[in-house]
Amino acid sequence: MNDTISVTDWDARDPLAEFRNRFFSESQEVYLDGNSLGKMPLEAQATVQRVLQQQWGQGLIRSWNEQWLDLPPRIAGKYAQLLGTNPANIIIGESTSVRLYQIVHALLNTHKYTRLITDNLNFPTDLYILEGLEKAFELPQTLVVDYGQEFEADIETLKAEIQKQPCIVCLSLVSYKSAYLYPMAELNRWAQAHHSIIVWDLSHAVGVVPIDFQATQTKAAIGCTYKFMNGGPGAPAFMYIGESLQKELANPIQGWFGHAKPFDFSTSYKAAEGIHRFASGTPQILSLAAMEAGVDIALEAGIEAIRKKSVQQTDYLISAFQKELMPYGFELFSPQKSINRGSHISLTHPQAWQICQALQQGMEGYPQVIPDFRPPQIIRLGVAPLYTSFADLMLAVKYLKAIVEHQWHIKYPTDKPQVT
Ligand SMILES: Cc1ncc(COP(=O)(O)O)c(C=O)c1O
Structure with missing residues (x-):
């Protein structure tokens, strides 16, 4: 035929x-499973081999100063370019689940929001994280807006719930079951007008859907990099927090890498400036090394x-x-x-x-x-x-x-x- x-x-x-x-x-x-685990870029294989041999094998501890401390911000800069924002608004590391916990916890601590909302199209880990936080903060039960089917969101129903009270809304920009794509800018505007905020999970969108945080007035987002970004199994996630919001938020896992001066080894915590305060422990260097080729290829294409x-x-x-x-x-x-x-x-x-x-x-x-x-x-x-x-x-x-x-x-x- x-x-x-x-x-x-x-x-x-x-x-x-x-x-x-x-x-x-x-x-x-x-x-046909790049939406679950992307393929391995040949460049990633070569990079990891080089990092193993030269940086871990030969350089050992010296590699922190020579290469490794620069790696997370360098990759963050590349994700910023892809996502239409300033590099100072992106941090790389941890998993999407941990990043969601951090950002929602930090937002709840501002005491501006009285309820958590998500929907029945969202990925289970997001629902579980919200459920845990709702208990920790003794909030009313998270509202999981149920559209009666798992195919598409009913935007009017969602908006009606958002406008009821100031809330933190967590949505996956592309739904994992049906691939339904939400109107990001429209919902951000709606949330803002009703004193609410949307935390976007971009796991199924990043690398295949153009996203521009500035143009869509996005305030917060997270996402995994092992799907269409070809970052490797369990690759570190990214988190975005709009610049104006960063100062207001505190990292609930305030580890030494989020300290203003981690290598002063001070006995008390002082948060780093900006998004860097959302770092916690030592960056996962081998995974970071493996994930860079994926974002390089996406930018090149x-x-x-x-x-x-x-x-x-x-x-x-x-x-x-x-x-x-x-x-x-x-x-x-x-x-x-x-x-x-x-x-x-x-x-x-x-x-x-x-x-x-x-x-x-x-x-x-x-x-x-x-x-x-x-x-x-x-x-x-x-x-x-x-x-x-x-x-x-x-x-x-x-x-x-x-x-x-x-x-x-x-x-x-x-x-x-x-x-x-
Ligand atoms: C929408 C969405 N969010 C989060 C995750 C899980 O992220 P992580 O395992 O990095 O916590 C997935 C995994 O498939 C996902 O599809």
């Missing part, structure tokens, strides 16, 4: 096509070009789903309009987990295809424009169709391992 020709054309015309060669790849497998390809590819997936998969019991679980979605496409099917296992297996004529599964019956297909080709997507759709057509998935167990 002439899908093959058009897909080849798309790939031939793709200005980002060359970036695919910058990532480790040993097999023909089609990797340009977020606008990445987004353009992401929209073309997710549009392509949706139209291929309509033509090839709809008759086989699959349903689309991502927004139709690109303006409302991030960079993965979710499909549901009653036997989703078994189909995922068949996809991962590979078959004669089909390479292994790696998606992921989210309950209750979602197959997520992550589109990472830096290394996903249109041919990859076509193959995945054909394979999905063949699996269900031939019932190849039926032999796979319905029980699941821990990581799906």
